[in-house]
Amino acid sequence: MILASILTTNLAILVLAGFVGFVVISKVPNTLHTPLMSGTNAIHGIVVLGGLLVVGLAGNDAFNKIILVIAITFGTINVVGGFLVTDRMLEMFKTKPKAAADDSEKDGKR
Amino acid sequence: MTGIPLATSFWQDQNFLDVLYIIAFALFIQGLRGLAGPTTAVRGNRIAAVGMAIAVIATLLSPSEGNWGLIALGVALGTAVGIPAARQVKMTAMPQMVALFNGVGGGAVFLIAWAEFRRHGSTYGSHSVTIVGEHTAFTVTGGGAPTYVAIFSVFAAIVGSVSFWGSNIAFGKLQEILPGRPITLGPAQQIVNLVLLVLAVAAGIDLIAGAHSELLFIGMLICAALLGNAVVLPIGGADMPVVISLLNAFTGLSAAATGMALDNTALIVAGMIVGASGTILTNLMATAMNRSIPSIVAGGFGGGGAVEGASGAGEHAGTVRSTSAADAAIQLAYASRVVIVPGYGMAVAQAQHAVRELTKELEKRGVEVSYAIHPVAGRMPGHMNVLLAEADVPYDQLREMDDANPEFQRTDVSLVIGANDVTNPAAKNTPSSPIYGMPILEVSDSQSVIVIKRSMNPGFAGIENELYYDPKTSMLFGDAKTAVGEITAELAQL
Numbered sequence: 358m359i360l361a362s363i364l365t366t367n368l369a370i371l372v373l374a375g376f377v378g379f380v381v382i383s384k385v386p387n388t389l390h391t392p393l394m395s396g397t398n399a400i401h402g403i404v405v406l407g408g409l410l411v412v413g414l415a416g417n418d419a420f421n422k423i424i425l426v427i428a429i430t431f432g433t434i435n436v437v438g439g440f441l442v443t444d445r446m447l448e449m450f451k452t453k454p455k456a457a458a459d460d461s462e463k464d465g466k467r
Numbered sequence: 468m469t470g471i472p473l474a475t476s477f478w479q480d481q482n483f484l485d486v487l488y489i490i491a492f493a494l495f496i497q498g499l500r501g502l503a504g505p506t507t508a509v510r511g512n513r514i515a516a517v518g519m520a521i522a523v524i525a526t527l528l529s530p531s532e533g534n535w536g537l538i539a540l541g542v543a544l545g546t547a548v549g550i551p552a553a554r555q556v557k558m559t560a561m562p563q564m565v566a567l568f569n570g571v572g573g574g575a576v577f578l579i580a581w582a583e584f585r586r587h588g589s590t591y592g593s594h595s596v597t598i599v600g601e602h603t604a605f606t607v608t609g610g611g612a613p614t615y616v617a618i619f620s621v622f623a624a625i626v627g628s629v630s631f632w633g634s635n636i637a638f639g640k641l642q643e644i645l646p647g648r649p650i651t652l653g654p655a656q657q658i659v660n661l662v663l664l665v666l667a668v669a670a671g672i673d674l675i676a677g678a679h680s681e682l683l684f685i686g687m688l689i690c691a692a693l694l695g696n697a698v699v700l701p702i703g704g705a706d707m708p709v710v711i712s713l714l715n716a717f718t719g720l721s722a723a724a725t726g727m728a729l730d731n732t733a734l735i736v737a738g739m740i741v742g743a744s745g746t747i748l749t750n751l752m753a754t755a756m757n758r759s760i761p762s763i764v765a766g767g768f769g770g771g772g773a774v775e776g777a778s779g780a781g782e783h784a785g786t787v788r789s790t791s792a793a794d795a796a797i798q799l800a801y802a803s804r805v806v807i808v809p810g811y812g813m814a815v816a817q818a819q820h821a822v823r824e825l826t827k828e829l830e831k832r833g834v835e836v837s838y839a840i841h842p843v844a845g846r847m848p849g850h851m852n853v854l855l856a857e858a859d860v861p862y863d864q865l866r867e868m869d870d871a872n873p874e875f876q877r878t879d880v881s882l883v884i885g886a887n888d889v890t891n892p893a894a895k896n897t898p899s900s901p902i903y904g905m906p907i908l909e910v911s912d913s914q915s916v917i918v919i920k921r922s923m924n925p926g927f928a929g930i931e932n933e934l935y936y937d938p939k940t941s942m943l944f945g946d947a948k949t950a951v952g953e954i955t956a957e958l959a960q961l
Binding site (some may be wrong): 363364367368370371374375377378379381382383384385386387388389390391392393394395396397398399400401402403404405406407408409410411412413414416417418420421422424425426427428429430431432433434435436437438439440441442443444445446447448449450451 | 492495496498499500502503504505506508509512513515516519522523526527529531532533534537538540541542544545546548549550552553554556558561564565568569571572574575576578579581582583585586587613615711712715718719722723725726727729730731732733734735736737738739740741742743744745746747748751840842847848849850852853856857859862865867
């Protein structure tokens with residue numbers, strides 16, 4: 358009973374998330390599709406949570422520990438690298454007003 | 468009253484952790500909403516990053532967490548690789564980077580599924596009737612992972628593995644470690660793919676039903692790995708935008724499946740959104756090429772298309788007009804409206820900065836310049852836009868195909884830089900052409916066209932471009948960066 362309700366609740370979340378995803382992503386213009394892809398790369402780096410959860414559980418032998426460390430490494434690369442490179446790209450897309458140079462310097466110092 | 472023990476238990480309360488996960492995925496969605504425009508996008512990305520930090524913290528707080536040394540090791544290694552990669556990658560190399568990151572995500576997914584199987588895969592299938600017969604009723608609730616966990620784990624393992632290997636091959640092709648042309652087994656290809664798929668799925672079903680064999684699991688991973696290779700190897704360079712998007716969707720869906728197996732809402736929502744994003748992009752790319760996704764996955768563009776294209780080529784030979792940088796400069800200087808059409812050739816030659824310089828020189832003379840960008844120009848969705856943004860081209864000069872096409876009629880000169888198939892009028896006029904029906908940038912509507920191209924070699928699709936034989940068109944042969952630089956120099960002297 359309890360297990361069934363976990364499954365159905367999660368299935369509901371899965372389906373709703375799919376619809377939300379379609380609506381939100383449809384609004385992203387073609388121009389920003391490359392940052393969108395690298396941003397979603399960062400977001401699917403969330404699998405790192407899976408690695409973090411499983412490595413903490415009892416019953417992992419040495420081989421499991423090795424593959425889980427690799428999984429955590431992979432996930433972290435996704436998260437850290439993905440968000441950073443997306444940030445780098447999106448900074449370039451920012452429209453630069455006339456006094457852009459001055460402004461950005463001030464921003465940097467704040 | 469200071470309540471440190473109380474506070475600790477509160478922080479580790481499952482409801483609290485679940486709330487953190489909910490906040491995390493809400494921030495992901497809010498962050499992605501920011502990507503609707505360039506002004507809000509930077510903030511959106513940072514909001515999503517905050518969401519990720521919250522999700523990681525929630526996981527580390529969970530009471531079952533342990534093995535801190537291993538966690539620190541994995542995170543340190545990942546950071547050590549991720550930061551320099553993100554800082555140093557060139558914008559022209561973004562498609563490779565995205566392919567690699569895709570693969571890494573898929574890799575994490577199948578490794579986690581494998582570890583999970585090794586932990587309690589021996590209980591797959593034992594949750595159902597079989598065990599009720601052998602043991603007491605209490606074993607049913609306590610023993611074994613529920614069948615749905617097994618199903619989602621197996622799904623994650625197969626899709627994650629396909630995505631990992633497929634993405635690595637895509638990376639190899641984009642990085643030119645592997646040849647970009649399709650590598651196929653010929654007509655046997657589709658049968659081989661099908662057999663691999665059936666084998667992987669059959670092994671998966673067997674595992675779900677309770678075959679407690681790690682060898683079978685490894686066999687399933689190997690079939691999925693071979694399938695990933697077999698699907699991407701036959702795909703040519705020009706189809707890469709579709710493939711990268713598709714692999715993006717796969718990795719997202721496999722992450723969502725991992726979330727279902729581990730009962731983690733943040734994983735489910737994030738994975739599903741990425742899956743939706745990849746699916747939307749895949750559809751957009753396939754539409755922009757007028758090709759169905761199955762036909763792209765089933766085999767490379769090279770084969771049939773090239774042969775048909777070659778047979779049509781003879782009719783045109785010998786009517787190409789070539790021009791010089793000086794003539795092109797004069798032509799551009801006396802135009803009032805110029806549209807630049809960039810393609811993969813601009814990326815290869817790293818010509819984006821040179822193009823920006825040319826634009827500045829033209830604008831000084833009062834010429835109105837804009838950029839028309841085909842959705843599949845380059846090697847991934849939005850590739851050209853990133854390069855031009857890197858070169859400081861203002862966002863409002865970038866036109867999407869549907870906005871650009873009506874404007875060609877009042878354009879004096881279209882300057883095509885390293886783009887080919889996306890400008891080929893055959894897509895509109897020649898029903899026998901393999902690209903017939905593909906939406907194109909209608910540069911032949913403009914008063915005149917200058918094409919910068921290295922040689923008369925046809926594009927990736929192997930199709931002759933009728934545009935080059937149009938009397939309005941003049942060809943400037945050479946490397947995009949050098950040629951654009953020469954035009955700019957000539958302009959400055961006018």
